Amino acid sequence: MTEAVSYDVLSDAAGGIAVIAIDNPPVNAASHAVRDGLLKAIEQFGDDASAAVAVVVGKGRTFIAGADIREFGKPMQAPGLPDVLEAIEGQNKPIVCAIHGTALGGGFETALSCHYRVALKSARVGLPEVHLGLLPGAGGTQRLPRLAGIEAAAEMITTGRHVNAGEALKLGIVDSVDEGDDPQAAGIAFARRVLAEQMPIRRTSQVNDKVEAVRGNEALFDGMRAMVKKKAKGQLSPVLCLEAVIASTELPFAEGVQRERELFMELMNSPQREAMIHAFFADRQVGKVPELKTGVARPLDQAAVIGGGTMGSGITVSMLYAGMAVTMIERDEESAARGRKNVERILDEGVKRGKIDQAQRDHLANTLYGVSADISSVSNADIVIEAAFENMDVKKDLFRQIDKHAKQGAVLASNTSYLNVNEIAAVTGRPQDVLGLHFFSPAHVMRLLEIVVADKTLADVAATGFALAKKLKKVGVRAGVCDGFIGNRILERYLSLASYMVEDGTSPYDIDKAVLEFGYPMGPNQMGDLAGLDIGMANRERKVAEGWQGRYAADYMDRITALGRYGQKTGRGFYIYEDGSRIGKPDPEVLEIIDAVRAEKNITPKPLDNEAIMRRYMAAMINEGARVVEEGIALRPLDVDITMLYGYGFPRWRGGPLKYADMVGLDKILADIRSFEGEDPEFWKPAQLIVDLVARGENFDSLNK
Numbered sequence: 274m275t276e277a278v279s280y281d282v283l284s285d286a287a288g289g290i291a292v293i294a295i296d297n298p299p300v301n302a303a304s305h306a307v308r309d310g311l312l313k314a315i316e317q318f319g320d321d322a323s324a325a326v327a328v329v330v331g332k333g334r335t336f337i338a339g340a341d342i343r344e345f346g347k348p349m350q351a352p353g354l355p356d357v358l359e360a361i362e363g364q365n366k367p368i369v370c371a372i373h374g375t376a377l378g379g380g381f382e383t384a385l386s387c388h389y390r391v392a393l394k395s396a397r398v399g400l401p402e403v404h405l406g407l408l409p410g411a412g413g414t415q416r417l418p419r420l421a422g423i424e425a426a427a428e429m430i431t432t433g434r435h436v437n438a439g440e441a442l443k444l445g446i447v448d449s450v451d452e453g454d455d456p457q458a459a460g461i462a463f464a465r466r467v468l469a470e471q472m473p474i475r476r477t478s479q480v481n482d483k484v485e486a487v488r489g490n491e492a493l494f495d496g497m498r499a500m501v502k503k504k505a506k507g508q509l510s511p512v513l514c515l516e517a518v519i520a521s522t523e524l525p526f527a528e529g530v531q532r533e534r535e536l537f538m539e540l541m542n543s544p545q546r547e548a549m550i551h552a553f554f555a556d557r558q559v560g561k562v563p564e565l566k567t568g569v570a571r572p573l574d575q576a577a578v579i580g581g582g583t584m585g586s587g588i589t590v591s592m593l594y595a596g597m598a599v600t601m602i603e604r605d606e607e608s609a610a611r612g613r614k615n616v617e618r619i620l621d622e623g624v625k626r627g628k629i630d631q632a633q634r635d636h637l638a639n640t641l642y643g644v645s646a647d648i649s650s651v652s653n654a655d656i657v658i659e660a661a662f663e664n665m666d667v668k669k670d671l672f673r674q675i676d677k678h679a680k681q682g683a684v685l686a687s688n689t690s691y692l693n694v695n696e697i698a699a700v701t702g703r704p705q706d707v708l709g710l711h712f713f714s715p716a717h718v719m720r721l722l723e724i725v726v727a728d729k730t731l732a733d734v735a736a737t738g739f740a741l742a743k744k745l746k747k748v749g750v751r752a753g754v755c756d757g758f759i760g761n762r763i764l765e766r767y768l769s770l771a772s773y774m775v776e777d778g779t780s781p782y783d784i785d786k787a788v789l790e791f792g793y794p795m796g797p798n799q800m801g802d803l804a805g806l807d808i809g810m811a812n813r814e815r816k817v818a819e820g821w822q823g824r825y826a827a828d829y830m831d832r833i834t835a836l837g838r839y840g841q842k843t844g845r846g847f848y849i850y851e852d853g854s855r856i857g858k859p860d861p862e863v864l865e866i867i868d869a870v871r872a873e874k875n876i877t878p879k880p881l882d883n884e885a886i887m888r889r890y891m892a893a894m895i896n897e898g899a900r901v902v903e904e905g906i907a908l909r910p911l912d913v914d915i916t917m918l919y920g921y922g923f924p925r926w927r928g929g930p931l932k933y934a935d936m937v938g939l940d941k942i943l944a945d946i947r948s949f950e951g952e953d954p955e956f957w958k959p960a961q962l963i964v965d966l967v968a969r970g971e972n973f974d975s976l977n978k
């Protein structure tokens with residue numbers, strides 16, 4: 274046997290039970306050593322007269338969590354997983370799979386190829402390959418519909434949803450749920466039953482009634498296809514996952530598996546697979562920051578949030594959901610009452626959406642949560658988050674007061690989205706305890722949290738920021754101090770560019786269309802309408818007051834805003850929103866305003882097509898992303914990617930802007946930037962990092978290592 278798989282036989286009154294145990298920490302991924310060991314163990318079991326039944330089980334915290342993703346993109350070493358699973362299913366003595374932790378992807382496919390499955394109550398199973406830009410490639414798309422039916426299988430495979438043991442039992446995916454916490458004991462108990470009751474060999478591949486029942490039901494398949502395609506928004510894997518599942522109804526098992534393999538290889542060779550696997554590893558890398566090597570997170574039981582507006586109430590609810598006790602502080606009783614209403618409205622929405630029930634809502638609203646109009650109430654908080662108006666003087670004043678009342682050792686955070694956290698920290702007597710925590714709106718929904726480490730922030734304090742992100746189930750990204758940190762700084766560049774393109778002749782509706790087709794959930798102008806054009810205008814006014822650098826092309830936006838057209842909230846912005854609809858219609862008056870501005874500035878309109886729009890849009894985003902890395906604001910290119918994926922709607926199947934740049938070719942991106950340089954040399958000055966990487970023949974990913 275290999276080190277990764279052991280084979281032992283327990284003699285038992287009913288007959289010998291072979292225990293085949295997989296041991297490949299941390300998650301028992303089906304690496305080459307595991308596949309090889311498993312195949313040898315199965316062959317040994319076949320030849321072993323002393324064993325009448327086998328139990329396949331994982332050691333450590335989980336059953337097999339899938340194929341070893343690190344092997345993808347490299348030449349495959351035999352045996353492949355499908356061959357191993359064929360050998361398992363083809364055995365003439367029964368094999369029981371005992372599932373604990375998570376049986377995912379190739380791990381769940383292994384379980385499906387066994388003759389019986391028993392799961393611990395805490396176990397979950399699923400086929401999450403779709404999130405890696407793949408489909409289950411070891412028979413999962415053919416075996417799961419045979420057990421669970423095509424609709425349940427299609428839902429699980431196209432969404433990658435994990436199913437708990439109880440649901441798996443109901444769906445017929447597992448045969449038994451064990452109340453204990455020892456998977457090997459559960460497997461052996463089931464194996465004894467198999468022997469005692471002389472349970473037959475049951476091969477999933479030969480269970481055909483459920484797939485035959487829907488054979489040729491094109492209306493059903495077309496309905497499923499339409500739904501999956503709509504949700505996929507340009508992502509290929511859900512669409513091909515569904516095709517493979519449908520093939521299970523059209524083809525005998527052996528041919529269905531071949532069809533699955535063809536579709537699997539199509540995805541394996543697609544750039545989307547590379548992008549999504551980059552995102553998978555980036556998700557796990559982004560939390561590895563230097564401060565966590567030395568810093569120890571401080572307690573996080575009691576929080577105070579200053580400000581009860583949109584951000585403050587969203588942050589409060591996010592903390593309440595995580596079981597933290599929160600006091601919301603406002604400047605007077607009236608504002609405190611308004612803040613309480615905001616929080617309760619979000620909790621009520623949570624009840625409506627089924628996130629919490631009424632009793633939980635009341636517990637959160639009455640037990641964990643309190644409001645105060647007195648800033649000295651910060652005194653018992655482990656962490657104070659200031660979420661007041663985005664104005665330096667307001668924030669400085671608040672931090673002076675917080676400094677007076679907060680207990681020693683409390684972490685003091687500002688939820689600023691642009692401002693200099695060093696300046697804010699400097700007004701306190703304890704700048705080492707201050708950091709920025711930039712939440713995204715709505716804060717109880719959005720997963721991104723920029724953790725802004727200022728010059729004097731202690732490692733313990735930064736570590737507390739990451740611990741908070743984890744507690745709130747958010748993705749913490751470390752950022753340095755600059756105007757806008759990672760995300761808003763990059764956003765500012767491509768929004769400016771969008772305004773240049775409009776002023777130069779492209780319709781804002783064409784820009785939104787191109788950006789949507791690229792895979793974003795909305796275009797920049799739709800986003801402006803959602804956020805409020807008045808907010809954008811206030812931001813521009815602040816920047817003009819601070820001495821705006823470069824070209825100003827937002828006059829048409831200023832005019833639209835001056836008409837009181839703030840976007841969705843006023844029913845009119847770039848788009849017209851009729852009867853409270855959130856889908857806007859283009860507004861001919863907006864085009865007239867833009868034409869008028871162009872005429873006043875003597876601009877001859879030169880409209881761009883989709884491709885030209887996106888080349889500029891991406892080049893601007895990538896160029897600024899490179900600067901953010903070059904200046905150390907982001908630790909690595911992957912931190913930029915994660916920021917844009919979780920905070921700004923960048924399509925995950927494109928991996929993030931810097932992964933996208935690597936995949937297009939950094940030399941091509943640099944050539945694009947240089948070709949635009951003539952239009953506006955200051956805006957299009959190439960980032961030195963890109964120039965250097967191209968000169969060295971390297972890419973952004975070389976800096977992620």
Ligand code: 3H9
Nearest residue numbers: 302338339340341342343354377378379401409410411557
């Ligand atoms: C597949 O199966 C294809 C087949 O259908 C076809 C074959 C022909 N491989 O997430 P964690 C690493 S596709 C290699 O922090 P958790 C991970 O990078 C696969 N490495 O732990 C991390 O490393 P590090 C389908 C893997 O407890 C460490 O393990 N399966 C793999 O929060 C711990 O991971 C999936 O997509 C892997 N498959 O969550 C499941 N998985 O310490 C992917 C993890 O160096 N995995 N690592 O940063 C997961 O969803 C979660 O890891 C899991 C545990 C829920 C299992």
